[in-house]
Structures are given as C-alpha cells and as structure tokens.
Amino acid sequence: MLHVIYGRDSYSMVRELLESMSPEKEWNKDALIALKPNLVVSKPSDSGATTSPQVTRGVIEHLIEKGFNNLVIMESSWVGDSTMKAFKVCGYEKLAREYNIDLIDMKKDKAIKKKGKNLTISLCEMVLEIDYLINLPVLKSHCQTRLTCALKNLKGLIPDKEKRRFHDLGLHKPIAELNSLVKTDLIIVDAVIGDLTHEEGGNPVEMGRIIGGTDPVLVDSYSAELIGVEVEEIPYISMSNQMGIGKLFNNDTVVKEYRLDNYPQITLKPSPRVRRLAEHIEEGGACSPCYGALIHALSRLEERGALEKIPVKIFIGRKYKDIESSSLGIGMCTAKFNRNVSGCPPKARDIVKYLEEHFINN
Ligand code: SF4
Structure with a gap:
C-alpha cells in the first residue's frame, strides 16, 4: 500500500500522513532511529536537489510525540561536496540544534565489508548499529539511472570510495545489492519539489505531493510512472524486485490519497x-x-x-x-x-x- 498526500506545506502534510500510517506502532521506544534525507549537494530544497527540512521536521515531531527520543540524522553528500556544509546550507544544522539530535557525517565513519547476494559492499559502520531506518528521498529524474528516489538514496550510507566503485559497476546492480543489505523501515518521499533532469537540482519542478510507504521497490516503481519513466528503463528496480526486496507497482496496488481537494498551484519561477x-x-x-x-x-x-x-x-x-x-x-x-x-x-x-x-x- 502507498500513501499520497497533496499540498505545499510539507510539515503539516508529513504530520497528517504519519498520523494515518502509524509506522511506529510496533517499534521499541528505546530503538535508535536514523533519518536519512537526500542532501547530495549543498543546495536548499527549492533547487529540486535536497529533502526539505520541513519534511524531516514533521517526521521528528511525530516520533518525539509518540515517545521516541533516540534519533539521529545521517547522510553523506556526493563525492565532490561536504556533508557538513550540506547540513548547514539545507537547514539541518538548525533543525538538529532545535531538537537536540546528532547529525552524522557518514564520510567520517569507518567502512565495513558486507556480503550481499552476489556482491560484497563496503558500508559505513554505523548503519549496522541502527534499529530503524527512515529513508527521506526526493523524487528526481537522473541522467544516468533515469530515476533517483528511495532505492538510490541509500548510496549516502556507503563510503566515498565505494560510491566511485558503484559508478564503475554501472550503478544498477550495486544499488540493488545495497538494498538487500540495508533494510528500510519507512519511506517518506519529498515530491513537493523535485528535479527534472539530474540529482544535483537546477531544474526544479513542483509535483505537489508527499509519498509514504514501507516498500522501496513499490515506492520507486510508482514514482517512475509519476515522472514518465518506464520501470524497464531502470534496471535496479527490477533487480531489487527479483532479489525479493519489494513488489512492483501495478493496477492492483492500493494508493490511499489525502487532501484531494487541496492541490497546490504553481509557485516556482521556471528554469x-x-x-x-x-x-x-x-x-x-x-x-x-x-x-x-x-x-x-x-x-x-x-x-x-x-x-x-x-x-x-x-x-x-x-x-x-x-x-x-x-x-x-x-x-x-x-x-x-x-x-x-x-x-x-x-x-x-x-x-x-x-x-x-x-x-x-x-
Ligand atoms: S483540478 Fe484540473 S488542473 Fe488540477 S489536477 Fe485536476 S485536472 Fe489537473
């Protein structure tokens, strides 16, 4: 099942969505919960590149209200950028201070090798310590993989050296393998503003919605349709499906929609x-x-x-x-x-x- 809420006010949208989804119902209150936004570059979310801090704020407040206080935000920007700079520019430094949450720069973490189904992958060590992972991607098109959303966002949990190897290996197989090693417990996609062409932003497009789910294959195959890309054009989605990571979106998938009477108008100045x-x-x-x-x-x-x-x-x-x-x-x-x-x-x-x-x- 997928959840989709329409609007522009990310914070209230996330609060309403999580109140309905109750993903934390069965979670242990002492659990270490990691929030993984997409801060691939040091650009604010209206560039189309990064997760709005208002989305992350909504998740944090929901969890704190439900009695979860052991939260961290973890990310590693792409090879050419500084994660700490991205935390600052994208509004996460302020957010973390406000809620007294640690920001973890995964570039500084140790690497540990883990054997996937057909590939050994270097992970940042801290990934193995967390109890629940909340993936907060942005809905973007991508010049190389056609889509970047939930499955690809986990690339921020591997060392820079491994990111380069992923590119050498053509991205698709290692992305699927990475997702077989790292389980995502909740996905909240920031699709209020995403990007038309590339993960680094620059051509922002308003899509006016936030998508919630727990299956990254389902979320990505649905998101691909929203931006006009066929799932067959994105091999890592079908590879992940074949590896048992999740199901593909189809006509029988239940999509629960909220605020259908609240579609936002266009506000962005076009690139x-x-x-x-x-x-x-x-x-x-x-x-x-x-x-x-x-x-x-x-x-x-x-x-x-x-x-x-x-x-x-x-x-x-x-x-x-x-x-x-x-x-x-x-x-x-x-x-x-x-x-x-x-x-x-x-x-x-x-x-x-x-x-x-x-x-x-x-
Ligand atoms: S109300 Fe009209 S413009 Fe708005 S989403 Fe529906 S079809 Fe499109």
Whole structure:
C-alpha cells in the first residue's frame, strides 16, 4: 500500500500522513532511529536537489510525540561536496540544534565489508548499529539511472570510495545489492519539489505531493510512472524486485490519497529548460501535480528527440473546465476537449504514452 498526500506545506502534510500510517506502532521506544534525507549537494530544497527540512521536521515531531527520543540524522553528500556544509546550507544544522539530535557525517565513519547476494559492499559502520531506518528521498529524474528516489538514496550510507566503485559497476546492480543489505523501515518521499533532469537540482519542478510507504521497490516503481519513466528503463528496480526486496507497482496496488481537494498551484519561477518546455503549454490555473506531470512528460520526449513532433499547444488547468474544444487537453479539467489525457492529476507516464501514440509513433 502507498500513501499520497497533496499540498505545499510539507510539515503539516508529513504530520497528517504519519498520523494515518502509524509506522511506529510496533517499534521499541528505546530503538535508535536514523533519518536519512537526500542532501547530495549543498543546495536548499527549492533547487529540486535536497529533502526539505520541513519534511524531516514533521517526521521528528511525530516520533518525539509518540515517545521516541533516540534519533539521529545521517547522510553523506556526493563525492565532490561536504556533508557538513550540506547540513548547514539545507537547514539541518538548525533543525538538529532545535531538537537536540546528532547529525552524522557518514564520510567520517569507518567502512565495513558486507556480503550481499552476489556482491560484497563496503558500508559505513554505523548503519549496522541502527534499529530503524527512515529513508527521506526526493523524487528526481537522473541522467544516468533515469530515476533517483528511495532505492538510490541509500548510496549516502556507503563510503566515498565505494560510491566511485558503484559508478564503475554501472550503478544498477550495486544499488540493488545495497538494498538487500540495508533494510528500510519507512519511506517518506519529498515530491513537493523535485528535479527534472539530474540529482544535483537546477531544474526544479513542483509535483505537489508527499509519498509514504514501507516498500522501496513499490515506492520507486510508482514514482517512475509519476515522472514518465518506464520501470524497464531502470534496471535496479527490477533487480531489487527479483532479489525479493519489494513488489512492483501495478493496477492492483492500493494508493490511499489525502487532501484531494487541496492541490497546490504553481509557485516556482521556471528554469530556462522548464520555460522552453512550457512553450508547448497553454496553462490556465493548473495545479502543480498536474502541471509538473506535463513538464516531466515533455522532458522525457525531449530526451528522446521527439518533442518537435508535437505540433500543437497543450491545454491544462481549471480555466478550461466545461469548455469544448478540438485541442489537446491534459487532466479532468479538459475532459470536454476532443483530445484528452484523463486523470486528476494524471501521471507523466500516461501523458507520454498518449503523445507517443498520437503524434510520434504514427
Ligand atoms: S485536472 Fe484540473 S483540478 Fe485536476 S489536477 Fe489537473 S488542473 Fe488540477
């Protein structure tokens, strides 16, 4: 089962989601709980690269209220950046001070080798000491692996030397192996703002939601659809599924949605790349989960060199409700258009499929 809450106020969204999910129900009150955000680079969350401290604040306050006080925040930024700098720039230094929580820079930890199913991996030693791991990834596209979300976020729990080896090994197999060694107990995906193209941010896109779950394969296969990437394009997801780490998202998966009457509007100033994609769009009062899906879909087509084959403007937004038109519209608001991709909000994958079928493959 997956949980999805819509909005922009990450803190209250996380509080509501966790109150409903109650992931801690069976947890031992003395347990050491590690929160693992994505602070891959020293950039604030509105860059699309890192987990908002408001998401992490929501998790911390929920746990403290339920009687859990043994919490740490652990991360290791990518090889070219300083984790301590990322903690400061991304607002985690202040957060940790406020709640008296230790920030652990995993780059400073000792390495310990652990044998996975088909690969031996060096882990940061402290990973073996924690009782529960809460994974707090950001929903981003990735130039090399196509998606970075829950499964890939665990790369911040290995030494820098091992991160380089992961790249030499092509990322997919070692990411799946890493997840067979490190169990995630809860996943809260920051999909309020993610990135269109790369894990280091720079092309932020509002997707206006937070996703909760306990199965990283399920979370990632669902998230892939949201940004218009086929699961088959991301080998580490199917490898993880075959290794028994989790189930793939399908039509039978239950998705419990919250605040369906509270889709946020678009607020971010578009990057040059997003602005270029938006030239294909006629927007009128669109909600960010809908508009973000369309931007991701157009970006996926652009990556394949197929964007120019779409000769029409695409309409999206509440302004077009009940309007009849022969144009192409996205989402329930444009249901009376002759050509329409349904959904409220639709997934980028469905938009990509429609555009491919009607404009590219024929
Ligand atoms: S279909 Fe309309 S109401 Fe639904 S998410 Fe899109 S713009 Fe918002």
